[in-house]
Amino acid sequence: MVAATLPGKATHQHTRAFNQQLVLRAVYDHSSISRAEIARQTGLTRTSVSDLVGDLLREGLVEESGRGPSNGGKAPILLRVAADSRHIIGLDLGESAFSGVVVNLRGQVVRSLRLPLEGRDGEAALDLVIELVQALRADSQRNLLGVGIGAPGLIDSDRGVVRWAVNLDWTELALGPLLEERFGLPVVVGNDSQVAALAELTFFRRPRPQNLVVLRIGRGVGAGVILNGQLFQGDGYGAGEIGHVAVDGLTGRCRCGSVGCLETVASMRALVAMASQGSPEVVDEASLFSSFAAGDGTAREVALGAARHVGRAIAGLVGALSVRHVLIVGPVAGLGQPWLEEVRSTVRQSSLPVLATETRIDFGHVSDDIVALGASAMVMTNELGLSLVR
Amino acid sequence: MVAATLPGKATHQHTRAFNQQLVLRAVYDHSSISRAEIARQTGLTRTSVSDLVGDLLREGLVEESGRGPSNGGKAPILLRVAADSRHIIGLDLGESAFSGVVVNLRGQVVRSLRLPLEGRDGEAALDLVIELVQALRADSQRNLLGVGIGAPGLIDSDRGVVRWAVNLDWTELALGPLLEERFGLPVVVGNDSQVAALAELTFFRRPRPQNLVVLRIGRGVGAGVILNGQLFQGDGYGAGEIGHVAVDGLTGRCRCGSVGCLETVASMRALVAMASQGSPEVVDEASLFSSFAAGDGTAREVALGAARHVGRAIAGLVGALSVRHVLIVGPVAGLGQPWLEEVRSTVRQSSLPVLATETRIDFGHVSDDIVALGASAMVMTNELGLSLVR
Numbered sequence: 159m160v161a162a163t164l165p166g167k168a169t170h171q172h173t174r175a176f177n178q179q180l181v182l183r184a185v186y187d188h189s190s191i192s193r194a195e196i197a198r199q200t201g202l203t204r205t206s207v208s209d210l211v212g213d214l215l216r217e218g219l220v221e222e223s224g225r226g227p228s229n230g231g232k233a234p235i236l237l238r239v240a241a242d243s244r245h246i247i248g249l250d251l252g253e254s255a256f257s258g259v260v261v262n263l264r265g266q267v268v269r270s271l272r273l274p275l276e277g278r279d280g281e282a283a284l285d286l287v288i289e290l291v292q293a294l295r296a297d298s299q300r301n302l303l304g305v306g307i308g309a310p311g312l313i314d315s316d317r318g319v320v321r322w323a324v325n326l327d328w329t330e331l332a333l334g335p336l337l338e339e340r341f342g343l344p345v346v347v348g349n350d351s352q353v354a355a356l357a358e359l360t361f362f363r364r365p366r367p368q369n370l371v372v373l374r375i376g377r378g379v380g381a382g383v384i385l386n387g388q389l390f391q392g393d394g395y396g397a398g399e400i401g402h403v404a405v406d407g408l409t410g411r412c413r414c415g416s417v418g419c420l421e422t423v424a425s426m427r428a429l430v431a432m433a434s435q436g437s438p439e440v441v442d443e444a445s446l447f448s449s450f451a452a453g454d455g456t457a458r459e460v461a462l463g464a465a466r467h468v469g470r471a472i473a474g475l476v477g478a479l480s481v482r483h484v485l486i487v488g489p490v491a492g493l494g495q496p497w498l499e500e501v502r503s504t505v506r507q508s509s510l511p512v513l514a515t516e517t518r519i520d521f522g523h524v525s526d527d528i529v530a531l532g533a534s535a536m537v538m539t540n541e542l543g544l545s546l547v548r
Numbered sequence: 549m550v551a552a553t554l555p556g557k558a559t560h561q562h563t564r565a566f567n568q569q570l571v572l573r574a575v576y577d578h579s580s581i582s583r584a585e586i587a588r589q590t591g592l593t594r595t596s597v598s599d600l601v602g603d604l605l606r607e608g609l610v611e612e613s614g615r616g617p618s619n620g621g622k623a624p625i626l627l628r629v630a631a632d633s634r635h636i637i638g639l640d641l642g643e644s645a646f647s648g649v650v651v652n653l654r655g656q657v658v659r660s661l662r663l664p665l666e667g668r669d670g671e672a673a674l675d676l677v678i679e680l681v682q683a684l685r686a687d688s689q690r691n692l693l694g695v696g697i698g699a700p701g702l703i704d705s706d707r708g709v710v711r712w713a714v715n716l717d718w719t720e721l722a723l724g725p726l727l728e729e730r731f732g733l734p735v736v737v738g739n740d741s742q743v744a745a746l747a748e749l750t751f752f753r754r755p756r757p758q759n760l761v762v763l764r765i766g767r768g769v770g771a772g773v774i775l776n777g778q779l780f781q782g783d784g785y786g787a788g789e790i791g792h793v794a795v796d797g798l799t800g801r802c803r804c805g806s807v808g809c810l811e812t813v814a815s816m817r818a819l820v821a822m823a824s825q826g827s828p829e830v831v832d833e834a835s836l837f838s839s840f841a842a843g844d845g846t847a848r849e850v851a852l853g854a855a856r857h858v859g860r861a862i863a864g865l866v867g868a869l870s871v872r873h874v875l876i877v878g879p880v881a882g883l884g885q886p887w888l889e890e891v892r893s894t895v896r897q898s899s900l901p902v903l904a905t906e907t908r909i910d911f912g913h914v915s916d917d918i919v920a921l922g923a924s925a926m927v928m929t930n931e932l933g934l935s936l937v938r
Contacts, residue, residue: 169563172563173559173560173562312902322902369782369783385775385780390775392871393758393873394872394902394903396870396900396902397868397869397870398868398870399868399903400868402899403863403864403898403899404863404897405796406796406860407797414900416898416899416900470794470796471864473793474793474868477792478771478787478790478869479773479780479869480783480785480787480788480789507794507806508793509793510789510792510793510806511804511806512711512786516783516784
């Protein structure tokens with residue numbers, strides 16, 4: 159039993175692999191960088207850096223990008239990540255459609271595709287995943303690193319198994335192994351909100367925060383939790399599942415089977431449903447946004463009420479984890495700054511003042527592709543070790 | 549900026565130090581163990597293990613403890629931690645008294661001392677800490693590893709600074725550096741609830757859980773969060789400060805300055821105050837426990853109400869972190885199993901069923917010394933690397 163929790167031994171090979179990841183990450187975190195600067199930042203000797211950079215050049219992951227400014231002597235050669243040396247397929251198994259992208263190492267989208275779900279679940283939904291990968295792979299044969307999948311529900315990312323995805327009627331589905339066998343590529347599977355957090359960390363945040371909570375509010379409510387520079391999934395892989403934590407005083411039945419979940423008052427689905435009862439012009443997310451912006455009483459009451467619930471939930475996370483960076487992503491960003499201000503002011507009132515003042519709450523990157531990008535980031539993390547920490 | 553978040557390079561020296569910690573931890577996690585078994589558990593070669601064990605024997609940290617059962621050949625020599633080869637001073641800066649222990653490497657208390665606080669704060673409270681360390685050090689000259697301090701409030705453990713301890717009127721007090729200079733010993737400072745979690749992890753839990761939340765309910769309410777085998781403190785060092793997260797519907801003013809904190813209804817202080825209003829026989833914790841056990845209506849209402857608030861808070865943590873092991877420590881354990889059952893049933897109702905069923909909630913180790921023990925564990929962790937993870 160104890161052996162299972164002991165970390166593995168360190169060997170010279172580990173040391174070399176570790177240092178190579180260190181160098182790759184230093185290059186990745188800059189648009190361009192010299193060998194001398196890599197040595198300075200990593201603490202490795204210049205000889206080691208030259209040696210390790212040589213390997214990365216041979217693998218094609220890194221390329222030269224001209225010369226930097228001279229400090230008197232010869233101008234140093236600059237290095238950068240060869241963005242298109244590898245491509246990755248990232249999927250987002252969303253609620254109304256399965257969508258996918260082919261991205262390069264910088265998260266730039268090379269191709270994208272969207273297949274409507276049309277109520278499919280079980281085997282039929284699985285077939286749609288296969289169709290999507292096949293289509294995306296067809297014209298992306300060049301150096302595919304692998305396939306990443308962001309799926310709803312509880313996902314065991316170590317085994318690539320969807321433990322439970324209620325909408326898709328999947329239970330203990332070995333999605334990763336199944337696709338790996340079919341396509342002969344590495345496949346990683348992660349919870350959609352968790353991988354959205356990885357997208358922010360990998361592609362959009364510089365300097366990379368050590369700790370980051372990314373709240374995703376769309377049809378559902380979920381979060382991804384980055385701790386010590388890595389996605390934290392927890393014993394049950396459900397870290398960030400705050401949408402299904404009961405809120406005091408709420409009595410609505412949730413689609414998860416419980417009562418009073420945050421999702422029942424803070425998801426876009428709930429907001430549209432509640433606002434439409436008082437404001438006939440609210441029929442979907444877009445009309446909710448415009449009614450809210452126009453000052454419609456019901457829309458404001460419903461949306462700001464949700465903001466306060468979201469604020470309480472964030473205060474709980476700040477209290478539990480003492481994180482300083484919180485991002486909110488997903489369609490809810492359509493409610494804009496007035497909504498965000500209500501969230502912020504609730505967090506200030508609901509947590510230890512000294513922690514609350516240090517916490518920054520912002521909207522994250524606005525993109526329909528954030529889950530698919532995050533799924534790609536997960537592949538990069540696994541295959542290239544880009545999120546390594548000590 | 550980026551450099552600050554980059555992990556350090558790995559060198560051969562690091563590799564050796566890492567592997568030595570691996571061996572020490574394997575020995576530490578067993579009452580006795582053979583070199584062959586260490587090799588099996590760590591994945592190191594027998595030659596490396598013999599070499600590294602040799603160092604540990606020379607340093608006196610490990611000793612031989614007889615021979616194990618033979619597997620046909622020569623019976624193997626067994627090794628164990630030389631429990632008394634090092635001593636550690638651990639302090640608990642409690643609310644009514646500062647107490648301290650001298651413990652060995654197994655957390656066995658060699659000596660303890662308690663100095664009543666009598667309302668002191670500021671400089672006077674600092675003098676009391678110095679008096680306590682002096683007294684405990686006087687007859688513990690043998691191989692003192694260092695001094696660990698569990699203090700209330702927000703503690704920057706990296707710098708040994710008490711950022712904010714409202715009861716003691718300390719703000720940005722460099723307690724660690726100050727005592728290090730005075731006593732010439734390593735001094736580490738941690739939040740009291742956070743170090744209580746370390747005590748559980750280091751001394752009382754086998755196998756060691758990877759992730760563990762320890763909720764401490766006494767005069768206040770706080771938690772310590774162990775993630776990936778290590779104490780997680782967060783950007784602001786306030787991880788686990790759930791006592792000061794606002795609870796929906798509560799309006800009481802908290803001593804932290806906010807309104808509606810969990811502490812205002814779930815701390816022992818709050819329980820005694822509330823119960824005493826309906827039951828004149830409740831005057832302190834002991835009488836609350838007996839009234840609760842005797843079925844007194846007010847005592848039950850107040851205590852079970854608190855259990856539900858605590859259950860909601862735990863559900864929030866389970867949702868945020870997906871941890872499977874939750875322990876509750878501190879005086880509240882005096883309320884016993886009926887109280888714990890109310891907590892458990894609330895957690896079941898308030899979190900995603902599939903996560904709730906996997907979560908174990910128990911009382912932890914019952915000891916007045918848990919904070920002082922945890923402070924010692926923090927010293928061991930820092931000086932001997934006992935909690936290393938990859």
